[in-house]
Amino acid sequence: MDYALQQLLNALAFGAEYSLVALGLAVVFSIMGLVNFAHGEIIGVSAYSVFLAAALGLTSPIVAVLLAVAAAALAAVTFERVAFRPVRYAPTTTGLLTAFGVSIVVQNLFMLLISPKPQSVSILNGLNQMWFFGPFAVSSLQVMELVVSGLTILALVLFLNRSTLGLAIRAASRDFATVRLMGIRANRVIATAFAISGALAGIAAVFILARRGSVSPDLGFGLVLKAFVACVIGGFGSLAGAAAGGMLLGFIEVGLLVALPQEYGGFKDALTYVIIVALLVYRPEGLLGQRVELGDKEI
Amino acid sequence: MLKAENLSVRYGAVVAVRDLSLEIGRGELVALLGPNGAGKSSTINALTGLVTPVAGRIAFDGKDISRTRTEDRIRGGLTSTPEGRHIFANLTVGENLRLGAATRRDPKGVREDIDRFLALFPVLGERYTQAAGTLSGGEQQMLAISRSLMSRPKLLLLDEPSLGLAPRIVAQIFDFIGQLKKEGLTLLVVEQNAKQALRFADRVYVVSSGALRYDGPPAQLADEHGLLNLYLGG
Numbered sequence: 001m002d003y004a005l006q007q008l009l010n011a012l013a014f015g016a017e018y019s020l021v022a023l024g025l026a027v028v029f030s031i032m033g034l035v036n037f038a039h040g041e042i043i044g045v046s047a048y049s050v051f052l053a054a055a056l057g058l059t060s061p062i063v064a065v066l067l068a069v070a071a072a073a074l075a076a077v078t079f080e081r082v083a084f085r086p087v088r089y090a091p092t093t094t095g096l097l098t099a100f101g102v103s104i105v106v107q108n109l110f111m112l113l114i115s116p117k118p119q120s121v122s123i124l125n126g127l128n129q130m131w132f133f134g135p136f137a138v139s140s141l142q143v144m145e146l147v148v149s150g151l152t153i154l155a156l157v158l159f160l161n162r163s164t165l166g167l168a169i170r171a172a173s174r175d176f177a178t179v180r181l182m183g184i185r186a187n188r189v190i191a192t193a194f195a196i197s198g199a200l201a202g203i204a205a206v207f208i209l210a211r212r213g214s215v216s217p218d219l220g221f222g223l224v225l226k227a228f229v230a231c232v233i234g235g236f237g238s239l240a241g242a243a244a245g246g247m248l249l250g251f252i253e254v255g256l257l258v259a260l261p262q263e264y265g266g267f268k269d270a271l272t273y274v275i276i277v278a279l280l281v282y283r284p285e286g287l288l289g290q291r292v293e294l295g296d297k298e299i
Numbered sequence: 300m301l302k303a304e305n306l307s308v309r310y311g312a313v314v315a316v317r318d319l320s321l322e323i324g325r326g327e328l329v330a331l332l333g334p335n336g337a338g339k340s341s342t343i344n345a346l347t348g349l350v351t352p353v354a355g356r357i358a359f360d361g362k363d364i365s366r367t368r369t370e371d372r373i374r375g376g377l378t379s380t381p382e383g384r385h386i387f388a389n390l391t392v393g394e395n396l397r398l399g400a401a402t403r404r405d406p407k408g409v410r411e412d413i414d415r416f417l418a419l420f421p422v423l424g425e426r427y428t429q430a431a432g433t434l435s436g437g438e439q440q441m442l443a444i445s446r447s448l449m450s451r452p453k454l455l456l457l458d459e460p461s462l463g464l465a466p467r468i469v470a471q472i473f474d475f476i477g478q479l480k481k482e483g484l485t486l487l488v489v490e491q492n493a494k495q496a497l498r499f500a501d502r503v504y505v506v507s508s509g510a511l512r513y514d515g516p517p518a519q520l521a522d523e524h525g526l527l528n529l530y531l532g533g
Contacts, residue, residue: 183373
């Protein structure tokens with residue numbers, strides 16, 4: 001019972017983290033058609049900001065959390081302003097290559113300016129404790145990951161459904177030109193989408209730092225690949241799909257770890273992708289994706 | 300109110316609009332007629348700034364807006380209802396109307412305007428919280444025009460409001476357009492359906508192959524039957 005509960009919590013916590021990062025990718029993709037592979041470096045900037053602040057004498061974990069989120073949002077907006085805005089109307093492959101370029105440049109900056117080796121960050125270690133509920137011992141970090149991700153997604157849903165800017169982001173995901181015809185500034189809609197995407201990455205960075213206790217130049221890259229997969233499973237461009245895809249990915253991974261005998265544990269990733277391929281053969285548009293409608297004349 | 304001089308629009312090697320000049324006076328309803336591919340939508344998109352003309356000048360309300368961004372042209376009081384309606388299908392009817400008023404800062408006035416359109420088109424009220432994509436074509440057109448009017452424009456450019464709609468609905472839409480003119484709104488209506496467009500038009504432009512072929516009162520165009528046939532195919 002204890003074991004089953006622990007694995008369920010594992011799956012939920014992994015899933016929540018994938019969902020956060022996947023949502024960050026999906027928010028930007030839905031309105032710009034850009035797969036931002038530099039999203040991992042936003043997580044990196046966030047983590048290195050906390051590392052630098054701690055090196056300079058910061059001791060408050062709360063300030064560190066706020067700094068992580070703010071730095072990530074700022075990094076995302078800066079990437080958009082400097083790198084993605086000039087290629088906004090270029091073909092999608094140009095945006096994709098730009099994203100890879102940004103990713104490589106920023107990773108190398110981490111190596112050059114700080115160090116290629118992992119650096120220890122202990123300021124957030126306090127988030128990772130064991131909590132005891134009667135006979136059960138659970139990781140405080142996993143509970144927080146689940147709760148914070150849930151609240152974040154709820155806040156995002158409220159923002160997208162209630163505020164004018166949120167409505168504009170949803171509308172822009174289908175028809176950007178017409179949103180501009182409403183007098184809503186394209187630059188503001190896009191900057192907001194990037195800021196949201198960055199803030200989500202910053203929250204993920206906090207959890208990664210608390211778990212690993214260290215930061216390295218390639219910190220976010222693997223996670224972004226996972227998030228990309230989560231987006232594909234959920235249906236690219238669909239926000240609900242990204243959240244659901246992230247959760248499903250968490251459950252598939254933990255489920256395989258539990259189901260596979262110890263000596264076959266190495267097949268986890270391979271089997272994960274086999275399951276995903278099978279899923280996509282059955283539903284090529286993803287779980288919640290929509291078939292692209294063709295017909296209306298472009299304006 | 301609006302004056303465009305020597306506009307030219309090209310997409311790569313293809314010239315869509317060639318040296319086109321037009322003028323719309325305050326309170327006028329001007330019809331811009333022409334067959335498919337004549338450059339009508341390109342002209343509208345050049346006026347709103349969604350496409351950048353390779354040559355020409357546009358003045359609105361006495362100011363040169365040739366280099367003004369689309370968003371700022373809309374804020375200045377010029378707006379368009381695009382061809383094919385382009386309602387936000389994934390948003391509700393209410394959210395569509397609210398986005399139309401995105402530039403306004405008077406919530407009370409916005410509410411009153413929404414109520415006015417719901418009274419005019421009761422079906423929009425019945426479907427207020429449903430996805431706009433579930434509306435019929437005619438209802439979507441009513442929503443699209445209402446959404447444009449939510450910004451309280453001085454000049455409304457309507458791109459093919461009759462497209463794909465049943466004749467009865469088209470007549471209803473044009474009744475509404477006539478009413479807007481009576482209320483003092485300045486309008487440019489782009490159409491292939493000459494009969495409807497000429498019902499309320501003060502003046503008519505005819506374009507074909509990207510260039511202006513006729514400029515004058517509707518009565519004369521109707522007289523010169525040959526011209527109408529030539530460019531509109533009947």
